[in-house]
Structure formats: structure tokens, C-alpha cells
Amino acid sequence: MKIMKKASLHKFIAGAAVMAMAGTAITLGGGAMTAGASSKVTISVAYAANTTFDTTPLGTTWWGQVKKEFEAQYPNVTVKLVAVQGGEPDFLTKLALLYHTASTAPTLAQFPSTEIALYASTDYLMPMNKYLATTSWFKEYPKVIQNEGLIKGNIYAVSSGENNVGLYYDKAILTKAGIKLPWQPKTWQDIITAAQAIKKAEPKVIPLWLNAGTAAGPNGAGYGILNMLAGSSTPTIQTSSGKMVVSSPGILQALNFYHTVFADGLGAPTSQLFSPNNAPNIPSTDFFKGTLGIAVSANFIGGNWTKQVSFPYWAQASTAMGVAGLPTASGKGYASTLSGWDYGISSGASAAQATAAENFMNVAQESTNLIDAGNWAGWVPPVQSDWTVPLYTNFAAPFNEEFGKLLPYSTELPSSSNYNVWVQGMEQVSGTIAQTPSTTGAQAMAQLKQYVTNQLGPSEVTTLK
Numbered sequence: 001m002k003i004m005k006k007a008s009l010h011k012f013i014a015g016a017a018v019m020a021m022a023g024t025a026i027t028l029g030g031g032a033m034t035a036g037a038s039s040k041v042t043i044s045v046a047y048a049a050n051t052t053f054d055t056t057p058l059g060t061t062w063w064g065q066v067k068k069e070f071e072a073q074y075p076n077v078t079v080k081l082v083a084v085q086g087g088e089p090d091f092l093t094k095l096a097l098l099y100h101t102a103s104t105a106p107t108l109a110q111f112p113s114t115e116i117a118l119y120a121s122t123d124y125l126m127p128m129n130k131y132l133a134t135t136s137w138f139k140e141y142p143k144v145i146q147n148e149g150l151i152k153g154n155i156y157a158v159s160s161g162e163n164n165v166g167l168y169y170d171k172a173i174l175t176k177a178g179i180k181l182p183w184q185p186k187t188w189q190d191i192i193t194a195a196q197a198i199k200k201a202e203p204k205v206i207p208l209w210l211n212a213g214t215a216a217g218p219n220g221a222g223y224g225i226l227n228m229l230a231g232s233s234t235p236t237i238q239t240s241s242g243k244m245v246v247s248s249p250g251i252l253q254a255l256n257f258y259h260t261v262f263a264d265g266l267g268a269p270t271s272q273l274f275s276p277n278n279a280p281n282i283p284s285t286d287f288f289k290g291t292l293g294i295a296v297s298a299n300f301i302g303g304n305w306t307k308q309v310s311f312p313y314w315a316q317a318s319t320a321m322g323v324a325g326l327p328t329a330s331g332k333g334y335a336s337t338l339s340g341w342d343y344g345i346s347s348g349a350s351a352a353q354a355t356a357a358e359n360f361m362n363v364a365q366e367s368t369n370l371i372d373a374g375n376w377a378g379w380v381p382p383v384q385s386d387w388t389v390p391l392y393t394n395f396a397a398p399f400n401e402e403f404g405k406l407l408p409y410s411t412e413l414p415s416s417s418n419y420n421v422w423v424q425g426m427e428q429v430s431g432t433i434a435q436t437p438s439t440t441g442a443q444a445m446a447q448l449k450q451y452v453t454n455q456l457g458p459s460e461v462t463t464l465k
Contacts, residue, residue, distance in 0.1 A: 042078040042350075043356045046098060046106035047084035048091040051278075052341055054300070054309040058376040061084075062369075063272045070363045077356045082106055087278065088217040099124045103236055105111065105346045108357040110160060113340045114218055114423075115147050117415040120156040125344040127154035131358045137365045140383045149342055157342035161379025164410040165227045165299045165336045166404055167191070167324040168283065171295045174322075177201040184324045187331040188228070188413075191294065195266040198293040209283045209295035210258065213274045213431030214424065221423050222337045222413055223280045223298050228254035230411045231328035231335025234274040234464050237422065238414040244422040244456065246449040248464035253329050254388050256441035258430055263437040267291075269433050281311065287321060288314045296326060300378025302399025308376070323402040325409065338381065338410035375400070380407050418456055425451040 027286040045063075053059030060083075067079045084094050095111060098104045099119070111119070120124050132138045132155055138146065141159065149157035169183055183192050195207035211224030229235055232250030239245065261267045272282050284304035286292035295301070303309055305317035314320075325334035341363075345357045363369065367386060374381040375395040380403055386392055387404030413419070428451065429444040453461050 026166050039352070040076050040078070041350075041352045041356050042080060043353050043360065044080040044082050045357075045360065046082040046084055046095060046109040048088065048110070049085050051086075051088045052089055052110070054303060054311060055332065058308070062372055062376055065372075066360070066364050066369055070360050073363065074305070074359055077359075078347060079360065087276075088112070088219065088253065089212035092218075093134075099346070102112045102348055107346050107349050107353050108343060108360060109346070110341055110343055111157075112219055113148050113157070113159070113342050114222075114413055114419065115414050116157045116342060116344070117151055118417045118420065119344060120151050120154075121417065123347050125156040126347045126349065126354065126360075127156060128158060128345060129155050132158060135362065135365075137362075137370075137383055140385055142382075142384055142408070144338065144410070145340070145382045148340060148412060148415075149344070157344040159340040159342050159382040160370075161374050161377055162338060162340040162382055162407065162410075163222070163300065163378070163381060164328060164338050164407050165223060165296060165298050166403060166406050167326055168287065168295045168297050168301055169194075169324065170287055170290070170293055170427070171320060171322050173198060173202055173205055173290070177293070180325075182322055185327050186417070187327055187338075188231075188329055190259075190327070191375060192260060192264075192266070193404045195261070195294060196264065196402045199264075202293065206211060206268050206286060206292045206446045209268050209292055209297060210259055210261055210434075211273065211280055211296070211430075212258065212262075212427075212434040213270070213279075214266070214427045215274045215276055215279050218420055218423055219339060220280065221427050221430065222339050225254050225258060225426060226337045226423075227296060227335060228257050228327055228329075230337055231326060233329060235335075235411065236464060238416065238419060239462060242416070242418065243460055243462040244418050244452055245421075245464055246425075246452045246461045247445055250464075251445055252441050254441075255429065255433065255444045258433045259437065259439065259441050259444070260331065262434050265437075270431075274431065275432055284311055287317075288312050298378070299380055299399065299403035300375070302403070303375060303378045303396040306375075306396050308395075309378075318397055318399075321399075323399060325406055334406060334409040336406060336410040338407070340379070341377075380404055418460055422452050425455070 063081055084091050145159050148159050149155045169180055180196050198207040211220055229250055233249045234250035236245050270425040273279055283295040283297050284301045305309040305314035307313050328335045343361055345354055370381050371392045373385055393401040425448045429448045433439045433444055
């Protein structure tokens with residue numbers, strides 16, 4: 001879900017401007033609203049201006065076209081777009097402030113899937129079960145994506161696009177290192193072996209990109225270490241009872257993998273990993289420059305090289321780069337995290353506002369709009385049939401189609417306030433290993449356990465054997 005793209009930090013819009021943008025909604029009496037209704041209604045739609053779409057202009061175009069289409073179909077509804085500025089950590093802080101006050105709470109908002117449980121627990125969101133049961137598109141979501149916003153029987157948010165992770169590799173660099181193409185590692189050791197060969201053959205090249213540290217916000221670990229955990233022997237992050245796992249064989253496996261990478265000098269420098277300029281996107285530039293061999297990275301990297309996105313534009317990427325699935329530790333199948341950006345309706349919305357928000361989502365989720373969002377924001381569309389539509393597969397060929405094939409191997413990240421604490425701890429210890437490679441996996445896991453236990457209390461954590 002991504003954090004994501006090229007986030008440039010801007011000053012937060014002044015409170016008065018937020019109030020004006022959020023708009024004052026007119027409450028109508030209940031019942032369904034149609035385009036022919038005589039009453040007027042205003043809804044506000046909040047979104048991240050800098051951290052979802054590949055560039056701000058693309059985001060402005062997409063939201064503008066959906067607003068235009070919607071208002072043409074529903075002329076008695078006015079949509080106020082609330083573009084919340086800043087990188088993802090700033091966006092989440094500012095969105096929480098908007099929700100905190102009834103007069104600024106957006107009728108509809110788009111936010112990372114990892115925040116759903118937190119917003120639901122603070123009563124920011126209303127359940128969407130009845131509405132989703134009537135749509136034509138939600139039934140086409142894979143079950144794992146349908147359940148993204150499911151909490152205790154109620155669906156509080158619905159996906160607008162997904163991020164999953166695999167391996168990108170530079171074909172020329174691997175060839176120089178004596179690695180046979182196409183490359184598909186069967187185990188984690190195969191990845192280490194390839195990185196070591198690259199280091200020997202191309203000393204000036206970064207052998208392996210692994211995201212580490214806290215610079216990318218709550219979702220940063222989802223592009224790095226959590227993918228190793230997902231492929232480990234015990235991938236559980238949060239138990240069915242809600243306790244956070246702070247020690248397990250799987251966590252140790254993932255941290256040991258990081259220790260090996262950074263202790264052997266195979267990883268990226270911390271100047272890149274800890275960059276405030278959205279580190280998960282750095283591999284797209286490094287690959288373009290020929291300074292990176294392999295990256296554990298998200299689906300959106302391929303879209304960065306398209307002419308429309310140009311981050312940077314690389315016409316040769318489709319032939320110069322390869323994609324492989326990230327193997328599990330056991331060598332049986334692939335592993336990836338799955339996270340998205342979701343829509344949620346404010347619990348304070350009137351019946352007419354809620355209906356208008358639902359209709360707005362229907363327009364946004366029409367196939368062309370959904371695929372445009374996937375292409376321009378770097379998402380895999382949540383509707384499975386869209387994964388093979390030429391509008392999607394041809395946009396960033398062959399990358400879009402390849403990551404669509406990998407999505408069924410993905411595991412949804414938890415959504416809870418406790419997870420937000422846990423993932424902060426995991427990002428801290430991954431950063432510690434990158435900065436101080438002598439830190440062992442066992443030492444890092446002990447630090448994780450101490451941090452999360454101190455933050456949440458002993459009753460909220462557990463260990464797995």
C-alpha cells in the first residue's frame with residue numbers, strides 16, 4: 001500500500017484552508033439519492049496529495065476526472081476535494097486531525113490499509129457491508145482483498161489499489177556476475193549467493209537493495225523485512241487473539257537474513273536507506289543508472305520507468321530488467337506482503353452524504369478509472385479481471401502483468417493500533433542492523449521484544465516457539 005511515491009514534504013495547509021476545502025455538508029433526510037433528486041448535498045473527499053500517485057500532476061488529473069464524471073452523473077452533488085499535503089507520516093497525522101473535528105472530517109477519505117483498524121476503533125468510519133453487497137465490482141475482489149477492511153464482521157474500508165513485492169534484477173549485471181538468465185532463486189541463500197557474485201564482479205554496484213529503517217513511515221517494512229517474515233517458517237505478526245508476536249523462529253530468520261546481507265557488505269548504504277525523500281523509490285533511479293543489481297521491491301518500481309511517470313523515464317527497462325518471485329525460506333513457493341490504499345466513509349456522514357460517497361466510489365471503481373489509478377499510482381488493481389486488461393498490462397510491460405501473477409502469493413498486513421507500534425519496532429531494528437551490521441539477528445529480536453513490550457505492555461505481546 002504504498003507510502004509511497006516520491007513524497008516531497010510541504011507545509012500543511014492552514015486550518016482555515018482545510019475548513020474551506022472540507023466543506024459544509026447539507027444534511028438530507030435518509031433514503032437513496034439519485035441524480036434527479038431536488039435537494040443539494042456536498043461531500044468532501046480527502047486524499048494524499050504527494051504519496052500515492054507517481055507524480056502530483058497525475059494525481060490531480062485522476063481525482064479531477066473522477067470528480068467531473070461523478071458530478072455529471074449526480075448534478076445535485078458537489079464534491080470538495082481535500083488534497084492533504086506531505087509525505088505519508090505527515091499525511092496520516094494531518095488526516096487524523098481532520099477526523100478529530102466534526103466540521104473538518106472528510107465524508108470520504110483514502111488512506112493506507114494498515115490504518116483501517118485504528119480509524120474504526122476510534123469511530124471515524126461507518127460499516128460498508130450493505131453497500132458493498134450491492135456493487136458489481138466488490139465481488140470480483142480476491143477474498144484476501146475483500147477482507148482487507150473486515151473487522152469483527154464489519155467492513156470499514158474497501159481497497160482502491162494494492163502493492164505487492166518481488167525481486168527486480170538488472171540482466172546485464174547478473175550476466176557479468178555469471179548468473180544464468182532468466183533468474184528465479186529457489187531459496188534465500190540463492191539470493192545471497194547472487195549478491196555475493198555481483199559484489200565480486202561489479203565492486204561499484206550495490207548488490208542487493210533491502211529497505212531498512214524508519215524513513216519510509218509505517219509501510220516501509222512492508223517493502224522490506226516483512227516480506228522475509230512472510231516467507232519464514234512462522235510468519236505470524238499478530239495472533240488471532242490480537243497479541244503481537246515479538247519473538248519467533250520466523251522473526252529470527254528474517255533478521256538473520258538482514259544481518260548476513262549487511263555484514264557481508266551486500267546492502268545499500270544508509271544514506272539511501274535512511275533518506276527522507278521516500279527511500280522505497282530509490283531503486284528505480286539506481287537501476288536506471290546501472291548501479292544496482294537486485295532489489296526486493298514493490299510493484300510500483302516498474303511503473304516509475306514509463307514515459308507518463310518518468311521517475312526516471314527508461315524506455316529500455318522492459319528488456320534490461322527482469323522480475324522474479326521472492327522465494328520462501330523453505331524454497332516452497334513465493335512470499336510477499338500485501339497492502340493497499342482504501343476508501344472509508346466518515347461515521348459522521350448523514351444518510352444522503354453516505355449515499356453520495358458510495359456513488360462516488362462506484363465511479364472511482366469503474367474499470368478505466370480503477371486501472372488508471374493502478375497505472376498512475378503504481379498499484380495492482382483489486383479487481384482480478386483487470387490484471388490482464390491491455391490498458392493495465394501494456395502500461396508498464398512486462399512488470400504490471402508479472403506482479404499481477406505474484407499477487408495471489410501475497411499476505412495481507414495486519415491493521416491495528418498495536419501493529420503500528422510493532423512495525424515501528426521492526427523498522428527500528430532493521431535500521432540498526434543496516435547501520436551496525438555486527439548486530440546479530442538474536443540481538444535485534446531482543447531489541448524488538450523490549451521496545452514493543454515497553455510500548456504495549458506484557459499482556460499485549462507473545463512469543464512463538
